[in-house]
Amino acid sequence: MIDLRLLRDTPDAVRTSQTLRGDDPSLVDTALALDERRRAAQTDFERLRAEQKSLGKEVAQAKGEEKAALLARAKGLAEQVKALGADADAAAAELDAVLWRISNVVHDGVPAGGEDDYVVLKHVGTPRDLAAEYGPDFRVRDHLELGELLGAIDTERGAKVSGARFYYLTGIGARLELALLNAAMDRASAAGFTPMITPTLVKPEIMRGTGFLGAHADEIYRLEADDLYLVGTSEVALAGYHADEILDLQGGPVRYAGWSACYRREAGSYGKDTRGIIRVHQFHKVEMFVYASADESRAEHERLLALEEEMLGLVEVPYRVIDTAAGDLGSSAARKYDCEAWLPSQQRWLELTSTSDCTTFQARRLGVRERTATGETRAAATLNGTLGTTRWIVAILENHQQADGSVRVPEGLRPYLGGLDVLRPAGA
Template sequence: MIDPVLLRDAPDLVTRSQVARGHSPETVEAALVADRERRAAITAFEELRAAQNAFGKDVAKAPKDEKAALVAEAKGLADRVKQAQAAVAVAEEAADAAFAKIENIIIDGVPAGGEADFVEIRRVGEVPTFDFAPRDHLELGELLGAIDMERGAKVSGARFYFLKGIGARLEIALMNLALNSALEAGFIPLITPTLVRPEIMRGTGFLGEHSDEVYHLPDDDLYLTGTSEVALAGYHKDEILDLADGPLRYAGWSTCYRREAGSHGKDTRGIIRVHQFNKLEMFVYTTPEEAEKEHERLLGWQEEMLGKLGLTYRVIDVAAGDLGSSAARKFDIEAWIPTQDAYRELTSTSNCTTYQSRRLDIRHRPDGGRTQPVATLNGTLATTRWIVALLETHQRADGSVWVPEPLRPYLGGLEVLEPIA
C-alpha cells in the first residue's frame, strides 16, 4: 500500500498518479474518507477503553454498598467498549479496501496513458536480415527436435508444451548462463517455492485487478506463483533488514504459472504465451534513496545478457496505465522477432519503491534510528521465451541455428544446433 501520511499530506500527488494510470480521482477521495473514519473509530475506542480502565480502579476502591451499582455501570461501559472495538474492525476493513484501490505512486517522468503510450528509450543492434525465407521458432524447434506442442496439448491442454532434447538443454544452458551472470553481480541464488499463502500473494500486489491471471488451489488456500518475485518478496516478511553494507540481491530460479486470462486467440502458436515456463528473477531490497539507481543497474544487467546472446532489442519506459499495481516505474526490453517483424517483450524490471514492503512489513533501520520501509525491485534475467528470439535470430537456411559463444560452454561446446534426421 502507499504511505497513509503521503495520502493525507499530498492528495493531489496521489490523484495525479491515479489519473495517469487511468483510474478515477474518486478513488483518492474514498481513501481519504475511509482513513478519517478509521482514525476516528480508533480514537473513540481508545478513549472508551481508557475510561473503562479508570472506572475499574474506582470500582475496586468503592465501599461495599456502592459496588453493585458501579459493577452494573461497568458492565454497560464494557459493552460500549466492545461495540467500539467492533466499529474499529469494520472501519479498518473499509479503509483496507479503499487503500487497495490506490496503486503505487508513479515516479516523475513515467509516461501517462495505456499499453500503446510507452516511450522508447533506445534500440540496440541491427535488425537481422536473411537471404532465405526465415522459419518461425516453432518450425525451427520441430526441425531441431526441441519443441513438442502436440504432446504438450495431449498431456496438459492448450498452451502447454514439452522442451525436448536440445530444447531442454538450451533452456538449462540459458538459465545457467544467467545464473552465472547474477553470481558475478553479487546475487545470492535461491530456488523458491512456487506455492505461496494468500497474504504473500496479496502483499506483492498480485491479487488486485489481475487476480484472474493467478492459479488458486482452494482446498489448500495456496496460490501458484507467476514469478519468483512473489516468494522472494515474502522471504523477509516481518523482518528488519541490515542494509548498511548495501542492497540485498537475490536471484530466484523457479517454474512460473499463468492462466493467461483474456489472451484467447493471442500468440497461440509456439511458446511465446504459455501457462508454464521457467524464469530466473533478480530481486533486490534496498533503501528508498538508492532505488532508482538500482533500477538502472538491473536494466544494465539485463541488457548485458541480451548482448551476450547477440539479440537485437529496444528498451521502453512503460506507460502508467500498463504498470502493475506495485510498480512505480517499469522498463521493458523487447527483442526483435524476425518472423513477426516486430519487437516482443523478453524481460522487464520494476521499481516497486516501498509499496510491497509496507504490505509485508519489511523495514530497515537507517543510521540506528527509527525503522523505515525498504524499497523492493525486480527484473527478469532469463526465461523460456528467450528461446523464441534465440532460434529465430540465429537461424540458417538449412534449419540449423548458430549458438552464441557465451552460451556454448553450457551446451558442451556446441557451436551449431543441427536439425535431427
C-alpha cells in the same frame, strides 16, 4: 500497500497517479474519510477508556448510594467504550480494504496511458536483413519451424499430453534452455546475487501481498484443495522470503536470483500467439529480486536494467528498451522497463524482460522492514527483473537462423553448450 502518511500528506499526488493508471481516484477520498473516522473514534475511545479506569478507582473507594451511582455511570461508560472500540475497529477494517485497492504511486515521468502508450528509450543492435543476406526468395522461418527442424521443440505432443499452450523442449532445445538459464545464473552470481531455487506453490497471503491477486488474479492457477497458488514468477516466493522480518540493509541491498518453473493461465489471450512457445502455460525463468532502502530503489532499478541488457548482449539479439505506461503497470510497480527483442518472422518486437521498482508497496503488505542507522524501522523497498526465460529461445532461434535451417549459437552461450557453435537440423 500505499503509505498512509503519503496519502495524508500528498493526496493530490496519489489521485494523479490513480488517474494516470486509469484507476479510480475517488478511492483516495474514501480512504481519507475512513482514516479521519477511525482516528476520531480511536481518540474518543481512548479518552473514555481513561475515564473508565479512573472511575473504577472511585468505585472501589465509594460506599452506599455514592457507589451505586458510580456503578450505574460505569456501566453506561462501558457501553460507550465498547461501541467506540467497535466503530474504530470497523473503520480500520474498511480503511484497510480501501488501501489494498489503491495502486502504488507511479514515479515522475512515467508515461500516461495504456498498453500502447509506452515510450521507447533506446534501440540496441540492428535487425538482420535476411533477404539481403540470402536472396530475395529466402523465406524467414519462425521459431517453431526452426525448433522442429532442429528436433528442439515439440508442441504436438505437448498438446496431446497437457493441452494447448504446452510443449516439450527436446534434445538441443532442452540443452539450449539450460545453457541460457545457467548463463543467467552465472551473471547474477557475479553481480552479487545469491542463487535460489524457490517454491512454486505459495500461500494466499504471499500471493496477495505481492499484488498478483488484483486485476491479474485470473492469470493464476489455484489449488483449491490445498488453498495454494502456483506462481507465475519466482518474484512471489522471493518477496515472501523475508515476510514479517526486519532486515539490515546498512551494508547495501540484499539481492537474490530465483530459478523456478512458472505457470500462467493466459486468461484473455485467446487467439494471441497460439503458435509455438511465445505465450505458454508453463516455462522456466531466472528472476532477480532485491530488497533495498527506499532511497536506493531508483538507482537499483537502473542497475537491474543494465544487467538485463548485459544478458541480452550475451545472446546477441537486437532489442529496444521501453518505459511502460502507467496503465500497463502492475499494481505494485511505480515504474517498469521492458526490453523487447526483434522477431523476424512477425516483423515486430517481443518482450523478453521486464524490471520493476515496487518501492515500499510490496514490503508494506508483507511486513518487510529495515532497521535504520538510528535504530528505527521502516518499510523496505523491493525490485525485480527478468534475467532469462524460456521465451528467449524464440528470439535466439529466429535472429540467428541460417539459410539451411541451422542456427548459429551466440558466442556467449557456446561455453554452456560444450563449445557448440551451430545447431543443425536433426539428421543433418
